[in-house]
Amino acid sequence: MNLTQFNRILRQAFLLPVIALLLTAAALYLQIHNSIETVQLIQQTDARIAQAALVAKLIVDEESGLRGYQTTADDRFLTSFHEAENRLPLEFNKLVTVATLDAVQQHNIEDVRNDYQNWHDAFALPIIATVRAGGQANDVNLNLYGKTPTVIFGPGSTAVMHADDEWVAIDDYRTAIKVMALSIHDWCNAERG
Numbered sequence: 001m002n003l004t005q006f007n008r009i010l011r012q013a014f015l016l017p018v019i020a021l022l023l024t025a026a027a028l029y030l031q032i033h034n035s036i037e038t039v040q041l042i043q044q045t046d047a048r049i050a051q052a053a054l055v056a057k058l059i060v061d062e063e064s065g066l067r068g069y070q071t072t073a074d075d076r077f078l079t080s081f082h083e084a085e086n087r088l089p090l091e092f093n094k095l096v097t098v099a100t101l102d103a104v105q106q107h108n109i110e111d112v113r114n115d116y117q118n119w120h121d122a123f124a125l126p127i128i129a130t131v132r133a134g135g136q137a138n139d140v141n142l143n144l145y146g147k148t149p150t151v152i153f154g155p156g157s158t159a160v161m162h163a164d165d166e167w168v169a170i171d172d173y174r175t176a177i178k179v180m181a182l183s184i185h186d187w188c189n190a191e192r193g
Helices: 003-072 075-097 103-132 139-145 170-188
Strands: none
Touching: 003 075, 003 103, 003 170, 075 103, 103 170
């Protein structure tokens, strides 16, 4: 074996592992980069779901406070109504900015915001004014004739809903929260047909 052959074998013995190592490093880098992007997407989705759940909770708090006040005329029930009422504009804005949204998602959030504002102005405030004035705010009549589109959804049984001894199972409450949060999330990510 001469020196030229020895140098060639030495280069092959050195270069092949180095090239294999570089290719492995490049593949590993791509995998790590893709994993980081996936984690960021998961974190953005979690932030959206959390923010959507907070908006849903505040709307439910406002509705619950209104229903309590409507039933009892006790101003203490309006505490949760007013707290939610004051926080909702900021939380809706956070929902829009929590992550990059496409035009459809932004439109859907604006629809929810507009529906909430319509409910607030055309349904909630008139009920509060009626009860403060000493009048009766019959829930059924307001829903049927107030031109307020409504959907009944929530945890528990309608048999005890708004009754003196109203109660809700914790598991039903958790399930309802998950359904509302996921519905908002799905609706905000839906394609318009």
